[in-house]
Structure formats: structure tokens, C-alpha cells
Amino acid sequence: MQGPSSITSYVAQRTGTALSKQQLMRLNDAIAARIGGRPEELYLEHLKSTRGAHELAELMASISVYKTDLFRDEGQLEAVRSYALLPKAKERRPLRVWSAGCATGEEVATLLILLSETGAHPESTVLGSDISNHALGRAQAQRFSPELMRRVPEVLRGRYFHKAQDGAFELVGLLKERASFVRHNLMDVPYPLPPGGGGFDLIFCRNVLIYFTQSAFEKTIACFAERLAPNGVLVLSAAEPLLQPQKDLELVRHAQSFMYVKRDPSVPPPKPSAPPSAFDTGPRRAVTGEFRIAPAVGVPAPPAPARRPITQELPVVKSPEQEHEHDGEKLFQLVLEWAAAGASDTETESGLKRCLYLEPSLACARYLLGMLYENKGNKADAASEYRRAMSLLREGRAVATPFFLNDARLKVVVERALARLGYPDR
Ligand SMILES: C[S@@+](CC[C@H](N)C(=O)[O-])C[C@H]1O[C@@H](n2cnc3c(N)ncnc32)[C@H](O)[C@@H]1O
Structure with missing residues (x-):
């Protein structure tokens, strides 16, 4: 296998990607196919020029993962709906939402539907952005195969999609027109602004x-x-906890999910609502020009757990016997909150180790320790933790935590981490 060249290093750095071995191979193949007879330096010069953006996107396509889904991670979406969207919708102003790295647009459609279902202002908008023109082309169409519709509740299918003759499901025009798309590389500043300026909700x-590499991750979060x-609320996947405290961002746990809120002392924080049910499951109704709050039908969900101050410290444990009185899973939750609230890496590490002492099969804690x-920069220990997490997952022994990734997703992330380190996962 060819190692990194000046071109592959440039692509990795321009896109923020931490290249795995497989990606490096695919990238080398793509470069070989596109460079033609040109010397490497000339091709690199072209890549770096303003005309090279298209070429960069083409190379990026060889290493990108576009996997996405409608209503991906329903638990997290429900938390966002009740913590962020419902209270903001009551402000009766257009909400500005951004799906960054939207791939083929499933997340954009999901967000448009959630806005509608929470009764957000009819002029609320969703911006979708991605580095890939190809993905954005498909995102703009907002047409989805029947396979992608499997998580969409039946009632929402009827309400928000037209079935085309070829069997595809197309988002209704009234929602579609509230979406816009822009090609944007998250490594490039300035970042997009919402329509009318200001910030995103x-x-x-x-x-x-x-x-992403750690430095690309940090730069993106700051932007x-x-x-x-x-x-405003930032939502990452559960695999991407901010282990370091971030200026301006506060970790909030709600309904077993994590979100990050940009605190402004002059504005009171949103009051989370305990929603009656995830979605209205009533009969099909016509979509009019207005987004409406769906009448609540169905069994009320249990109230969301009370928010714990994130500054809460880990319980002081004086002896190993006493340690057993604590539950590894609960401690894991606390460690995450504690880490995001400002604990040092060393403190977080010792917290995670304590969780694993209490519950050695906590694969998510192993993953984070890794x-x-x-x-x-401690690759060997990282790989060892990732491998142990992988064994737990493969053997079905992993203890799942409801607020973190499910086993299937954690497996993908751990596989990815091992590949990134260049270690086979067996
Ligand atoms: C796995 S998809 C995620 C799609 C969606 N957000 C979801 O969770 O279902 C990752 C997307 O990130 C995009 N991406 C990767 N690097 C990027 C960058 N530097 N700037 C913008 N988008 C990027 C890829 O093109 C791809 O479409």
C-alpha cells in the first residue's frame, strides 16, 4: 500500500479527515485515476487553487461515508424535540436550523417534519450543507427509497410524503421549499449564516x-x-461527546440524550417541556400553509428526568467496598457530564476507569477511554481499549447505556477507531 503523499496529506488536512488505512488506499487509487500524466506537484498546485475545489470534492468522494437515514436515532430526536424545538416553537418566530454534513438530505427532511410537528413558525427553515456536490444533488431532490422510509411513522408518511410512480417517496412541496442547500467544507471559514443573519437556533x-482529527474537531466545534x-442548541451524535470544556457551550442532558447549549446570561434558558407523545398518531390531515401543533393523542410519555447541575461532582468514594455501592452506568453518565463541565483529561480518565472497575462490560466507557x-498519542493503550470494547460487542456481553450509542452503532464507531489507528480489529 502506498503511504501518505503530499496530495493525500493535503486532502486529509483540507477536509479535517483522520484517514484510515482503507481510506488512504481508496484515496491513492482516486488520485492515480485523476492525476493523468501530470506531475504530482502540478496536480497539487491545481488542488490548492480556487479552481481546485471541484477536484477536491471528487477526491473526497472516494473516502466519504454517506450513510444516513430518515429519523436516524429516534431517541435523540425525541430529546431534541422536547428540550429544544417545543419551547422554541412557542416563541412564535421563524426558527433557523442547520444540518451540517447532511449527506443525501434525510436529516434535513427529518428536521423539516419535526419543525412542522412541533408547530414551529411556518417560515422556519432548514439549511443543509455538505462538502459533496454529489450528495447535495440528491439531497435537493428530497426523494427517498421505500427502504429509507422504514423508520418514518406511518402517519407521518401519509402526512408529509407523496408516493411517486417509481415507488420513491417525495417530501411535500410545502416542506421542501423551507429547505435550502449549500456546499460547505467544515474546514472553511466563514461558516454559513442563517437567512436574515443572526445565529442558528x-x-x-x-x-x-x-x-475528523482532534484539531479539526475542535476547530469545528468552536465555529x-x-x-x-x-x-441555540448543538446536536452531535452520541459518539461525539465533547470531552473537553468548550467556551460558551454547556452540556445538557435531557431525556437520556446529550446536547450542547450556547449560554447567554442575558437570556433565560429554554424550559424543557415533557411531551405527551412523540408524534401525533391521529388520522391523516391535509398539510396547509401552516405548520401546526399536532393534537396530542396516545399514551403520555413519562416526564423527562430532572436536569442535574453539570457541575455536580463525582461521588467521593473512600474504599473499594464503598465503590461497589455505586452503579457503573450511573457513574458513566456523571463522568461524561463532569468531563464536559471542565474536568481534566486525567480526571476523566480516572472517572472512566472507576466506571470500568464497577462494570467491566461497559463498552461505551472502554471506547471513550480509548x-x-x-x-x-498513546496508540497501543487506545487500541487495547477499542479491542476490548469490540470483543464485548461481538460476544453480546456489552452493557448498553440508554443515553449512548446502541450496540450496533457503537460497533461501527469502534471499528472505525481501530481502522484509524491502523490496527486490525481482531
Ligand atoms: C455519515 S454522513 C452523516 C449524515 C447525517 N448527518 C447523519 O447523521 O445521518 C457524513 C457526511 O459528512 C460529510 N463531510 C465529511 N467531511 C466533511 C467536511 N469537511 N465538510 C463538510 N461535510 C463533510 C460527508 O460528505 C458525508 O455526507
């Missing part, structure tokens, strides 16, 4: 930053923080 960037409106080691 909600930024979704899920399953994008897991592929998102800057683009959020006061009390991430900490990896960030410190």
Missing part, C-alpha cells in the same frame, strides 16, 4: 466529526459555537 452535525444564536488515550 439548532445545529445538527451528527456522524461527521467521528471522521459552531460562534454560529449558534443565544440559547479515545482519551488516542488523543494523548
Whole structure:
């Protein structure tokens, strides 16, 4: 296998990607196919020029993962709906939402539907952005195969999609026109602004930053923080916890999910609503020009757990016997909150180790411990934790936590981490 060249290093750096071995191979193949007879330096010069953006996107296509879904991670969406969207919708002003790294647009459609279902102002908008022109082309069409519709509740299918003759489902025009798309590389500043300026009320960037290097991750988070409106909410996938405290961003746990809120002391934080049910399951109704709050039907969901101050410290444990009185899963939750609230890496590491002492099969804690080691440059220990997490997952022994990734997703992320380190996962 060819190693990194000046071109592959440039592509990795320009896109923020931490290249795995497989990606490096695919990238080398794509470069070989596109460079023609040109010397490497000339091709690199072209890539770096303003005309090279298209070429960069083509190379990026060889290493990108476009996997996405409608209503991906329903638990997290429900938390966002009740913590962020419902209270903001009551403000009766157009909400500005951004799906960064939207791939083929499923997340954009999901967000448009959620806005409608929460009764957001009819002029609320969703911006979708991605580095890939190809993905954006498909996103703009907002047409989805029947396979992608499997998570969409029946009632929402009827309400928000037309079935085309070829069997595809197309989002209704009234929602579609509230979406706009822009090609944007998250490594490029300035970041997009919402229509009319100001900041975004909600930024979704899920399953994008897991592929980034640590420095690209940090830069992106800082730029998102800057683009959020006061009390705006940042939603990452559960695999992307912010283990370091971020200026302006506060970790909030709600309904077993994590979100990050840009605090503005002059604006009171949103009051989370305990929603009656995820979606109205009533009969089909016509979509009019107005987004309406769906009448609540169905069994009320249990109230959302009370928010714990994130500054809460880990319980002081004086002896191993006493340690057993604590539950590893609960401690894991606390460690995450504690880490995001400002604990040092060393403190977070020791917290995670304590969780694993209490519950050695907590694969998510192993994964995060691996991430900490990896960030410190300790590849061998990182790989060892990732491998142990992988064995737990493969053997069905992993203890799942309801607020973190489910086993299937955690497996993908751990596989990815091992590949990134260049270690086979067996
Ligand atoms: C796995 S998809 C995530 C789709 C969606 N957010 C979700 O969670 O279902 C990752 C997307 O990130 C995009 N991406 C990767 N690097 C990027 C960058 N530097 N700037 C913008 N988008 C990027 C890829 O093109 C791809 O479409």
C-alpha cells in the first residue's frame, strides 16, 4: 500500500479527515485515476487553487461515508424535540436550523417534519450543507427509497410524503421549499449564516466529526459555537461527546440524550417541556400553509428526568467496598457530564476507569477511554481499549447505556477507531 503523499496529506488536512488505512488506499487509487500524466506537484498546485475545489470534492468522494437515514436515532430526536424545538416553537418566530454534513438530505427532511410537528413558525427553515456536490444533488431532490422510509411513522408518511410512480417517496412541496442547500467544507471559514443573519437556533452535525482529527474537531466545534444564536442548541451524535470544556457551550442532558447549549446570561434558558407523545398518531390531515401543533393523542410519555447541575461532582468514594455501592452506568453518565463541565483529561480518565472497575462490560466507557488515550498519542493503550470494547460487542456481553450509542452503532464507531489507528480489529 502506498503511504501518505503530499496530495493525500493535503486532502486529509483540507477536509479535517483522520484517514484510515482503507481510506488512504481508496484515496491513492482516486488520485492515480485523476492525476493523468501530470506531475504530482502540478496536480497539487491545481488542488490548492480556487479552481481546485471541484477536484477536491471528487477526491473526497472516494473516502466519504454517506450513510444516513430518515429519523436516524429516534431517541435523540425525541430529546431534541422536547428540550429544544417545543419551547422554541412557542416563541412564535421563524426558527433557523442547520444540518451540517447532511449527506443525501434525510436529516434535513427529518428536521423539516419535526419543525412542522412541533408547530414551529411556518417560515422556519432548514439549511443543509455538505462538502459533496454529489450528495447535495440528491439531497435537493428530497426523494427517498421505500427502504429509507422504514423508520418514518406511518402517519407521518401519509402526512408529509407523496408516493411517486417509481415507488420513491417525495417530501411535500410545502416542506421542501423551507429547505435550502449549500456546499460547505467544515474546514472553511466563514461558516454559513442563517437567512436574515443572526445565529442558528439548532445545529445538527451528527456522524461527521467521528471522521475528523482532534484539531479539526475542535476547530469545528468552536465555529459552531460562534454560529449558534443565544440559547441555540448543538446536536452531535452520541459518539461525539465533547470531552473537553468548550467556551460558551454547556452540556445538557435531557431525556437520556446529550446536547450542547450556547449560554447567554442575558437570556433565560429554554424550559424543557415533557411531551405527551412523540408524534401525533391521529388520522391523516391535509398539510396547509401552516405548520401546526399536532393534537396530542396516545399514551403520555413519562416526564423527562430532572436536569442535574453539570457541575455536580463525582461521588467521593473512600474504599473499594464503598465503590461497589455505586452503579457503573450511573457513574458513566456523571463522568461524561463532569468531563464536559471542565474536568481534566486525567480526571476523566480516572472517572472512566472507576466506571470500568464497577462494570467491566461497559463498552461505551472502554471506547471513550480509548479515545482519551488516542488523543494523548498513546496508540497501543487506545487500541487495547477499542479491542476490548469490540470483543464485548461481538460476544453480546456489552452493557448498553440508554443515553449512548446502541450496540450496533457503537460497533461501527469502534471499528472505525481501530481502522484509524491502523490496527486490525481482531
Ligand atoms: C455519515 S454522513 C452523516 C449524515 C447525517 N448527518 C447523519 O447523521 O445521518 C457524513 C457526511 O459528512 C460529510 N463531510 C465529511 N467531511 C466533511 C467536511 N469537511 N465538510 C463538510 N461535510 C463533510 C460527508 O460528505 C458525508 O455526507
